[in-house]
Amino acid sequence: VAISNNLLKVLVERDKANPAKIQLIHHGFKLNLFNEISENRLLEIRAKYNPNKRYPVIGVIGRYIDFKGIQFVVPAFKQILKTYPEALLILANGVGKHEPVIRKLLEEIPAQNYKEVPFEKDIFAFYKVFDVFVHAPIDIDSEAFGQTFVEALAAEIPSVFTLAGVADEFIVDHKNALIVPFENSERIASAVIELLSNKELCKQLTTQGRVDVQNLFTLDKMIHKLEAIYDSPL
Secondary structure (H helix, E strand, O other): OEEHHHHHHHHOOOOOHHHOOOOEEOOOEHHHHHHHOOOHHHHHHHHOOOOOOOEEEEEEOOOOHHHHHHHHHHHHHHHHHHHHHOEEEEEEOOOOOOOHHHHHHOOOHHHHHEEEEEEOOOOHHHHHOOOOOOOOOOOHHHHOOOHHHHHHHHOOEEEEEOOOOOOHHHOEOOOOOOOOOOHHHHHHHHHHHHHHHHHHHHHHHHHHHHHHHHHHHHHHHHHHHHHHHHHHHO
């Protein structure tokens, strides 16, 4: 079972697997959980991570590993601060061997403008803290799948992506997210600023994004495809 076309390609071209033996089945999600969030949960999570009500909040969820591209997001945020000096960068799940590089880059940002979050169990409410979400791995092979692409759109957060992993299969620029080139801080910054300055575009992207993930990544769809494999003759 390959969870994305990207992984299917690796299995066939690199590992020389027989294509006839491979089934493409995307990860499935309980997408309703991203929207069934009580007002109390929202208030609690926002008070926890943005007590001073800074705006805008730019969210990143990814380990401190070079291929996740966070070393390009932090300089982009530094540029964003010139337009939005009260902005807050939230870096979640930030552990990994690339940490010294990220730490060095964060030294160039005022301490009050960023927050590191080692782990948050209520991931469904956590996304609602963000005004814009950024996930910018450095090449298509940097993700086998990349569930944050799906989660951010399920949570209806305007997003900036590179076309890594499964994003290459369904993300369309200015349709359900904004696409930026790999390893390009300037384009990340300009894309974020574009979203922040255009509420109509944000509404269009989040509405279409929600529709697209609902069509492609439901838990029921994944289960039905797995059941079909078990029910099929060998």
